[in-house]
Amino acid sequence: MSSNHKRLSMGGRIDREQPLEFIFDGRKLAGYRGDTLASALLANGIILVGRSFKYHRPRGIFSAGPEEPNALVTLGIAGRRQPNLPATTLELADGMVVESQNRWPSLAFDVQSVNGLLAPFLSAGFYYKTFMGPTRRAWMFYEHFIRKAAGLGRAGTDPDPDGYDVRHAFADVAIIGGGPAGLSAARAAAAAGAQVALIEQDFLLGGQLLAEPSDSAAAAWLRQAEAELESFETVTLMKRTTAFGTYDGNVIGLVEQRDPTNPAGEARQTLTILRARSIVFATGAIDRPMVFSNNDRPGVMLASAARTYLNRFAVLPGKKIIVATCNDGAWRAAFDLADAGAEVTVADLRAAPPAALAAEAARLGVVVRAATRIVDLRGGHAVSHATLIGPDGQSETACDLVCVSGGWSPTVHLTSHLGVKPQYRDDIGGFVPGAFPADRFGAGSMMGTYSTTDAIENGHRAGTEAASFCGKSAPAPTPTKLDLGETAAAPLREVLSAGRGKAFVDFQMDVTTGDIELAHREGYESVEHLKRYTTLGMGTDQGKTSNFPALAAMATLRNATIPETGATTFRPPYTPVAIGALAGRAIGHHFKPIRRTPMHDWHRANGAEMLEVGLWMRPYFYRQSGRDVNEAYVAEMQNVRQAAGLMDISTLGKIDVQGPDAAIFLDRVYANGFAKLPVGRARYGVMLRDDGIVFDDGTTTRLAENRFFMTTSTAKAADVLSRLEFLLDTAWPDLRVALTSVSDEWAAMSVAGPKSRAILAAMFPALDVSDDALPHMGLLESEWEGRALRILRLSYSGERAYEIYVGATAGEQLWSRLLEAGRPFDLKPYGVEALGALRVEKGHVAGAEIDGRTTLDDLGLGRMAGKRTGFVGEVLRRRPAFQAPDRQRLVGLECIEEGKRLRGGAILFLPGEKPYGHGRGRVTSVTFSPERGHYVGLALLAGDVATEGSEIVAVYPMKAETVRARVVSPVFLDPQGERLHG
Amino acid sequence: MLRIECPCCGLRDHDEFRYGGDASVARPAHDDPDPEAWYRYVYIRTNPAGLHREFWQHVTGCRQWLVVERDTRNHAIASVDLARKSSARKSPARNPPA
């Protein structure tokens, strides 16, 4: 482990017994269990880690958490490549392969760093002002190059080899953040009797306490708190888990990273949807950068991060360190770094830093320069010199690490997701959450109190109150105190400083103070304009460190206060979330449920080509009927017309309608009447929407005086049931009707064709299926093999036909027995393509005509309603638009050109008319008609030209086809309906 | 995720429910012949930025249609009741108030 030359020999929360190897840009490096990738890189003395988005400037590790703007890497290889991950949040694992990104050919020598020289021309929003010529499509040319230059990492194009789990969870109190405030809140809520979920993004609990030395009082406090929480069975500790968003209903979205020591093959991440009755936000605060020339150099780091690397990871990231600050907090980093052996200079903006700090500095040999600001840095791939300006003038100091701290920004992202607007507090120079609703609480530094003592105390209070909101208020013992001696931070207001080099506000998006000045000059001065014009905060870090400095800079330029300048609206997710984690297991075949009929396995085993129809799988055609669908459907329909066919119609919606007012109810929901339907008879019915447009069609059979059996179309089954329930529950609660979906209870099949009665007779020898006993639209109820059986004599194809309903579990058995019984009669199965063809030939409308825009009259069904009133849609179906003479109505079309065919979707024009615009109508459905020997179709055609016998031209530009057709009756077959009885 | 307290089934995620729109519009009686009444019922909405009475059906639960009062500005739910109870309170008016 000799390469860990910046690692201290002792201390830290790493496990020196567990060395790990990893590869960075091809170099084999070493770290320990307990490291992050960032700490391991620093331990190995690696300063240069990445390149910036726009100027390709060299960048190092800036932070120790999810706020990291610079140190983005690509993790993994092949299908597991994952770009843009902050090294600061990656838990080091053995064998990790990591690459730097946004550089070519190498990190140290990057060709595109030339962009830095072009910077004067690449000012914020420069692209809005140029690339507009010489032609209208010029942008397409320039864009090509811009797109190639943009983007950070590269995504793979293969499917993700890893899996993601989803789970649903519930808690009384959810506590977000496992720092001192969150730990204290969890303890209080649990002691009060609440079910608690404590959520921590890190793989260790402790938050800022982890930045304290591992042998300190803070460490002892943390050990005790952890042990105490583990003793509660009612507390769920969720480490490696990020609360990425809070949503309505106190729903929190959580993503948990896999523990790298867990066995491979486990889900890579787990999404937890946590529903909490109350939430305590203890999300902490993020250290602010300072803005000065070249402040983005590798070797510039947040002071709190430097302290974390030192105390948590036992890494001394520099030997000659400048700590630039305006507050007391950073001094603690200075002291610890000096104590660890570094040569430290503190440059504090304040004229008189507290005497106690100065005394401690003197004790540790820390050089103090008061009223001094840092204005510039030198050094290419690593910082080498800092320019300081103080009372004694300007001087340059050699250094290998610059720690900056501009005060704290409370982490108010999650609270604002749910609409709690951040409020500016001048005394702390930061935004805290505004007033919470009754079920949400805040604790710790996210509320603007920065001492550990306070965090523990108000965490305890928040936990107690959150539990009490859930009715849990057993008395909780007071928490153990911990005083780390923090003093209030004086906020940094003046973030801009003079210098000649670029001063970065948003490191990742390369937004400088100059860009903000330009945005202001051009009037993009509201925060949202500033963000959108300069791309500030649009990076993968979501501007966690840049938001406040940018806001302060704009406020200064506008000579306005910060609240006058505005506040950013934070959007979920708090940190980026893999789309796969959101989808979980609902991928591939599992994307949507697959609905199969009871006869599905038979279809698959017997040559059916299956077709997805909505969520259903239905037989499209049977391969033994023909080589392809076109050959097969014609053969199948011919067999129906000449012998008999069997069709699986189990997908129809089926509703049992019962009650003394059932007939009245049906009379209101159908456009045609049902009240007078005799028991034992079925009727075709059409339902309208309230706006008078056709909603659905189907048949309803009167089983008994007060009981009906309704079928709906496959597609509308759920909508129809819900709509009928709506009418009963909200509009007509006085009607005594109960509705039950029986769609899944019945298997259904249709036997159609001239031989269908003979087949029935052979199949059910005990039943009387004579025309007297079972006339057209008649019902026969019986049993088959101990299961309920319903036979309805209904026809969709125009042939004599029977719909047979049987208990779903007997569906396949009855289906195959029917085929057996029907074999002497040439009974063969047919699929949905033949079904569609049969109905077109017969002129029945279906989904292509009932398209949500047609009325009863449009479909030639107006006579069904006759002069009836009082049914759904009755009044609005009479609106003027529906009565217009050129309103498109259903007609039949017959192809009159030899060797040509009609196609659905062709547009209709009059002969001689220029084919332009929307035409006079369109072809909705077509089929080859074996009866007629040519293509026939249904069409919607303007009423004023829809004269039977006239000629029309069907134009189909996508195939450059123009076909002449004759307008005819939509019923191509057996207009008298004789075949129904054949 | 809205969480709706179904009177029959308890507190449930809203994706167990089907939305049914504005419950403040009064449906004309089934045999009301006035086109204006139907036009207003089908199309005109106050669409308030604030408390909204609306229908939801617990489709994957008890299948009851509910009337939910919810603030459209922050999605906070003020009350939930069975639609049958609310519609029993006001019988369908032939000429709904404008």
Next chain:
Amino acid sequence: MARYSAFSIFRNALSGQKNWQRAWRAAEPKPSYDVIVIGGGGHGLATAFYLAENHGIRNVAVLEKGYIGGGNVGRNTTVIRSNYLLDGNTQFYEFSMKLWEGMSRALNFNVMFSQRGQLVTAHSADQLDGFSHRANIMRLNGIDADILDREDVRHLVPYLDFSDTARFPIHGAIFQGRAGTARHDAVAWGYARAADGHGVDIIQNCEVTDFLRDGDRIVGVETTKGRIGAGKVGLAVAGHTSVLGAKAGLELPIESHVLQAFVTEPLKPLVDQVVAYGADHFYVSQSDKGGLVFGGNLDGYNSYAQRGNLGVVREVAEAAIALMPCISRVRLLRHWGGVMDMTPDASPIICPTPIEGLYLNGGWCYGGFKATPASGWCFAHTIATGKPHPLIAAYGLDRFRTGHTLDEAGAGPSAWLQ
């Protein structure tokens, strides 16, 4: 107003960017205007620009409650297409497409309109037939359209799911080559700057609280910056049309609903075209910055809160992976909601209103961005002449009473199902 050009960038670079001017003036309201446009979104700003540019009406103010472009023009997924089926829609959106094609040069502001094409996948022979019907209509109206088979689609977008495990296998697609995307914020800023150049006052942080009346006629507005008189008032506040409409006394067939939008981390070029999934609600494009920008279905309940629910986030993620399995490891960077005016037929409402002096532009549902230039053009005409522009003749309020609705999806009058 100084022209933008490569030369202006060069010259300003040499002077340290110190000489750029404001893109639009920080105007304060005058006592009265010939026309007040309420709403500083894309449609309102475009309307102001065309009032000045096409009709010579320059005494115009655009009143914006917050900052311009802060509503849906800055929240959408930036898709521009003209693939509409119904008479009235087809021509309007194609006119809009033509205006997009000349917009950057007309405004002297690069709105980055990029015609990389849009395809919608089909997952059955029937669906492809339906797309052919649409494509036929497009071709017959002079609009480019193509029907692709499975192999064509695979060639164009090989990263879609062509595997055996695809739940809804791809049969083909409809493709419009002239479709594409634009930089949405730039559209608002470009119109603002060009309108300002014509003398239009763009007044931000000026919320209209009420209307001023003279008898039945609207003669101005009450605002947080005082009373402002107006010859005519145009309302272009889609998302909040009902709220302001109610103040004017308009009864409207509009509901406000949330539509979410999503962006991922910036990636090197992956998605060239706009790709929409024909089997569910998902559409995606890649911005010039590299983020995949995508969207899905409405959240499905009335809302004015600009935030969506986690259920829809998950549905969209599932659909995304169903179409594009390789997106699984890509990380979602941000998601947000926009408030849509949903109408009962999913078509917009642009027309004079029954109230004299008041003109309405709203009801854009989830399709307003692509309509921005044509909407502004036609609304300006309508305000200037008092008569609807022929291209928006179908978009009157009256159509719901008469039955002349334009329901592209045939989804019926429940706005949230559109």
